[in-house]
Amino acid sequence: MLGDEQLEGFVVRSDGQCFAYRNRCPHTGSPLDWVEHQFLDIEGSLIQCAVHDARFLIDSGECVFGPCPGESLEALSIKVQDNRIYLLGVA
Ligand code: FES
Known part of the structure; x- marks a missing residue:
């Protein structure tokens, strides 16, 4: 939940960093x-x-192949602390 809005997202860990996006294709x-x-x-x-x-x-959510080149996934702002991931908002 983000305020009154329910959203579904996911987090990818890559090279020691975490990247979060809404689970919604821009296509x-x-x-x-x-x-x-x-x-x-x-x-x-x-x-x-x-x-x-x-x-x-x-690392950016940019589409590099397929039917929506140049469009991007919607990034979510997160904070990683003590092995927990906190959703801060839509980036
Ligand atoms: S819905 Fe994701 S590529 Fe078409």
């Missing part, structure tokens, strides 16, 4: 994961949308 607004909690491509190097196979950079 159609669909959730990215057909298989629950599966957000990365087979190489584990890009975020993948399972609907039409768009790929996004982990």
Whole structure:
């Protein structure tokens, strides 16, 4: 929950950093994961949308392959403290 709004997001840890995004593809607004909690491509190097196979950079959320080039995932602002992740808001 963020205020009165319920949102679904996910966090990817990469190179010791955490990146959080709303689970909504900029192409159609669909959730990215057909298989629950599966957000990365087979190489584990890009975020993948399972609907039409768009790929996004982990560190920026920018689409680099697929039907929505140049668009980005909606970043979530988080804080990592004591091995917990706190949602601060929509970035
Ligand atoms: S809904 Fe994600 S690529 Fe089409």
